[in-house]
Amino acid sequence: xxxxxxxxxxxxxxxxxxxxxxxxxxxxxxxxxxxxxxxxxxxxxxxxxxxxxxxxxxxxxxxxxxxxxxxxxxxxxxxxxxxxxxxxxxxxxxxxxxxxxxxxxxxx
Numbered sequence: 001x002x003x004x005x006x007x008x009x010x011x012x013x014x015x016x017x018x019x020x021x022x023x024x025x026x027x028x029x030x031x032x033x034x035x036x037x038x039x040x041x042x043x044x045x046x047x048x049x050x051x052x053x054x055x056x057x058x059x060x061x062x063x064x065x066x067x068x069x070x071x072x073x074x075x076x077x078x079x080x081x082x083x084x085x086x087x088x089x090x091x092x093x094x095x096x097x098x099x100x101x102x103x104x105x106x107x108x
Contacts, residue, residue, distance in 0.1 A: 026053075030060045034067055 030053055036042050037050045054061045083091075 025059060027060055030054070030057070031063070034064060037070075038064075038071060040065060 030050060032035075033042070033046070033050065040047075042050065054064055087101065
C-alpha cells in the first residue's frame, strides 16, 4: 500500500482492515492532534503512533512541517508582547468552566 492509498481514508480504496493494521493512526486523527504532538502533550504510545503515521504519509508530514514553521513564526513574532489581560481571563475561564448535563429519565 502506498502512502497515497492510506491517505485516501477508509472506504475509498484498499483494504480497510489492512490499513488499520499497518497504520493505526489515520490522517483525520493526525490533523486533530498535530499540535498535541508538536507540543509534546501526548503519552508515549500516541506519540509513537503519530510518528509512524508521519513516516508513512507524506501529505501529513508536509502539514506537520508547515505547522512547525507556523508555530515558530508566531512564537518569534509575539514573544515580546504578552496577551491582553482580558484575553488571558477569557481563556482561563474557558479552561476552568465545565458543563454538567443531566440526562432526562426515560419515561415509559
